[in-house]
Amino acid sequence: MAIIRVHTTQNVTLEYETASLGERILAALIDYAIIFAWFGVWVGLGAWAVSSAGPTKNTGSKDETAGIILLVIIALPYVFYHLVCEVFFNGQSLGKKARHIRVMRLDGTAPRFGDYLMRWLLRIFDSGMIAVIAVAASSRGQRLGDMAAGTTVVSVRPRPAQATPLAADLAEVARYRVVFPQAAQLADHDVALVRQLVYQAQARGNYELLHETANKVKALTHIETDLPDLPFLQTVLRDHAHLAAQE
Template sequence: MQTIKVQTTQNVTIEYPIADLGKRIAAKIIDSLVLTAIAFLFITIALTIQPGEDAVIGLILTFLLIYFVYPLVLELQMDGQTFGKKIMKIKVISLDGRSAGFLQYFLRWILNLADMQMGGAVGLVVIAVNGKGQRIGDLAAGTTVIDLKTKIQDLEKVINLHKIEENYVATYANVYLLSDHDVQVIQKIVLVYRQTGNEEILQKTADKVKEQLGLLYTQTGSNLHFLETVLKDYKALTMNN
């Protein structure tokens, strides 16, 4: 499996598996089915309207707008995912490891026209040859698409999750607010700390997680204990669902 190494804002290198072509194509198909369902809904509504009415033209224009902005709006609102990407567990990220910004999503979206030349063959060829899972839009935007599915296996490198009792009660019940990317960063930071003892990186990460979870104070002692507890809570509340 191809991987890509990205540098986080904490100066930690994280290696992500690149989403393969099969998953990206499958996500595209799922999104096409979603748009097809929306089209049928609009057609059904249009059939109830008298021919020639302005409302029919309005429905057509509305659907065309939805069709064209669908990937841009969803990736902006769903942190780099559309419905298809979410089902296939893949995600758009910036090459620096952060979530992509508006301009990056916009460039990916507008340059999709170039990627779709020759029935999408241009984009597929570019993805296959550049080694970073990037189509033309990704090259311009400084983004790529990663596979999130393998992150579950990596958790056991950080903490002995198999020791979580069946009746385990999470300390921080809102850990679901963390994204897959957030969890991978926490995992890597804990590993780096255990290898280097770098308290500054640990402190910055703990502060960022507290901010994301809206915590004014924690119920755990050290920063290391706090982050390990967050990982255990995440496992207990999300992985087994």
């Protein structure tokens, strides 16, 4: 899998692993299973309603109206499923959430509505084997919609190396450059708690916990930054470890 490297304004390099083609296919299969389940439920309900009503006279217009309403109920989720999910679930459809992958801009920031809209609009031409071939051929794992929107799909599954996350690499202490000197204000018990919370949030994919932890750290240290929550917390803890080693 390719690695997306993003250099932030805080002189921090972030690395993201692009989602594999297999993971994206599995996520798509889960999404289609959900859509077809929705389709099956409403078709079953419609068939049951028709059979329960029995033969009646002069109901042609009513049946036609009911059929149109049923068609709209079935079609709307199919048409707008990916757009709505990605906008409201932080770049993840239900299938992507199940496979721990999500949409991200190539500059490391969260996609805007226009980016999600562009990806959705190009699904008309960019689906099935066309999407598979595009993702396989792209060095950044992009389908046509991603190329147009400047996005890709990355893995948010915790890496094995993160099983004991954020511990300082002693071999790099000498050349490490502190990004947030305010990290020295954190007490040792605060740092231990933050490490535990970050590990739990990564393991469970709990982005709300990451966000709350990041906000608490910012309140304690008065740090202002536009870094995403996880890279911010990782950087603060590395800074704290480095500063503590210099005392």
